[in-house]
Amino acid sequence: MKKYIFGSMLAKKQLIFWFGVWLFLILLLSTSLSGFVVSIYFVTILMPVVLATSIFFNRFLVPKYLLKNRMSRFFLYLLYMLVVSIYFELLVMVLAFVVLADYQIDNLGKIASDIYLLTLILYLVVFAEGLVLSIQKLREKTQRLAEVEERLANEKQEEIVIRSNRKNINLRLIDITYIESFGDYVKVHLDKEMYTTKEKISSFEKRLPNSFIRIHRSFLVNKAHVDSYNKEEVRLGEKELSIGRKYKKIAEQALQANLTA
Incomplete structure (x- = not known):
């Protein structure tokens, strides 16, 4: 565009x-x-x-x-x-x-x-x-x-600061597996823990480097944690996330490039 x-x-x-x-x-x-x-x-x-x-x-x-x-x-x-x-x-x-x-x-x-x-x-x-x-x-x-x-x-950015439970928390980008949207709130998922912060997913999308890809209106995933994918969903460990119809082409291109890199 x-x-x-x-x-x-x-x-x-x-x-x-x-x-x-x-x-x-x-x-x-x-x-x-x-x-x-x-x-x-x-x-x-x-x-x-x-x-x-x-x-x-x-x-x-x-x-x-x-x-x-x-x-x-x-x-x-x-x-x-x-x-x-x-x-x-x-x-x-x-x-x-x-x-x-x-x-x-x-x-x-x-x-x-x-x-x-x-x-x-x-x-x-x-x-x-x-x-x-x-x-x-x-x-x-x-x-x-x-x-x-x-x-x-x-891409050189290594950490991101989020506000959760009235505290500023530094999170290493490599530790974030995916981000899930709930309206004005998002859940930042790590391997073994999760943080909730009052921020829109679109704001996270602007802040995060290209190693994170939007696959759905509700999901941002860290490409480094993607184990497999198809046209319908992305698998991160045992978690399966749907790929939105609007994001299919962009997500497939980004994930394919990540796979061949």
């Missing part, structure tokens, strides 16, 4: 970026073309060339060749891309010359009629999108690193 939301946010940012590029080019070329409406038409015709060039460069050439240090192929395809993009820019200029400028080159203005200047603008947009993508990837890596560090910190 988190991955889907993150992907959706990236898609929205991409749409905002390209809409901003479209507006920027319209404003830039409106100073050169004869009228704001003509600028909108010209930029709209040009945008597929800009998009295709940027996608090819930033999502194909850079990750597949430049970042893998395959420089000969990178520069070869870069040359191809340059030739093809200029060719399509020329087609756009010819189309604009016929349809928008009414065969009057002066109506295109300085920017729209200069292939070198237009190419420079195109590749500035391409490199700008590359910079935006790099920043997004850096943020994503930073977020993942923070999540990994948090998970490792939790």
Whole structure:
């Protein structure tokens, strides 16, 4: 779910970026073309060339060749891309010359009629999108690193403090077999004893490391104490705990990973 939301946010940012590029080019070329409406038409015709060039460069050439240090192929395809993009820019200029400028080159203005200047603008947009993508990837890596560090910190945690019978009790995580929910109370089960504390199981789920897995709305189990399991239940010694339908897939994946580790 988190991955889907993150992907959706990236898609929205991409749409905002390209809409901003479209507006920027319209404003830039409106100073050169004869009228704001003509600028909108010209930029709209040009945008597929800009998009295709940027996608090819930033999502194909850079990750597949430049970042893998395959420089000969990178520069070869870069040359191809340059030739093809200029060719399509020329087609756009010819189309604009016929349809928008009414065969009057002066109506295109300085920017729209200069292939070198237009190419420079195109590749500035391409490199700008590359910079935006790099920043997004850096943020994503930073977020993942923070999540990994948090998970490792939790896994290094050896004890947990609970409040039971008006006393603070330190429990070693390795000694906890499972946690059972009773509404606002939970029972923390150890091998030979049990403690009751006024705390929700969801709170325990946040506090405990990944060695504990939620298998049911009422059960959190310590994977280290799981002797066997199937799609319906988990066995911890002589105790059998049901796996809730909502948690089956996640529980099975976690327990399988624990078994093969």
